[in-house]
Amino acid sequence: MATQVESLADRKCAPCREGTPPIKGRQLERLHEQIKDWKVIDDSRLEKEFRFPNFVKALEFVNRVGRLAQEENHHPLIHLTWGRATIELWTHKINGLSENDFILAAKIDRL
Numbered sequence: 001m002a003t004q005v006e007s008l009a010d011r012k013c014a015p016c017r018e019g020t021p022p023i024k025g026r027q028l029e030r031l032h033e034q035i036k037d038w039k040v041i042d043d044s045r046l047e048k049e050f051r052f053p054n055f056v057k058a059l060e061f062v063n064r065v066g067r068l069a070q071e072e073n074h075h076p077l078i079h080l081t082w083g084r085a086t087i088e089l090w091t092h093k094i095n096g097l098s099e100n101d102f103i104l105a106a107k108i109d110r111l
Helices: 004-009 025-035 055-072 099-110
Strands: 039-041 045-051 077-081 084-089
Touching: 004 025, 004 099, 025 099, 045 099, 055 077, 055 084, 055 099, 084 099
Parallel strands: none
Antiparallel strands: 039 045, 045 084, 077 084
């Protein structure tokens, strides 16, 4: 049986329409349960820090995230420094969280 994260990670990001309301309340909680290691910040973005033994490994990870983001057409904010990469996700068009943010978070965790 597939886990909830696997089922989210198996989905594709879909274009978000302007005027779509950001995810809030119980729906946000339900989706967040599927990517527990990610922080929900101000109910409007997701954030997770990834740690690596050196800069090169962190950069390799960031490059994989970049390729994935391009494939999904959903692009995170990425902070890169020695041994760390922090990923922030939110949907700019709606200035909040959409299902795409949770899908991409699950896919990033799979990397």
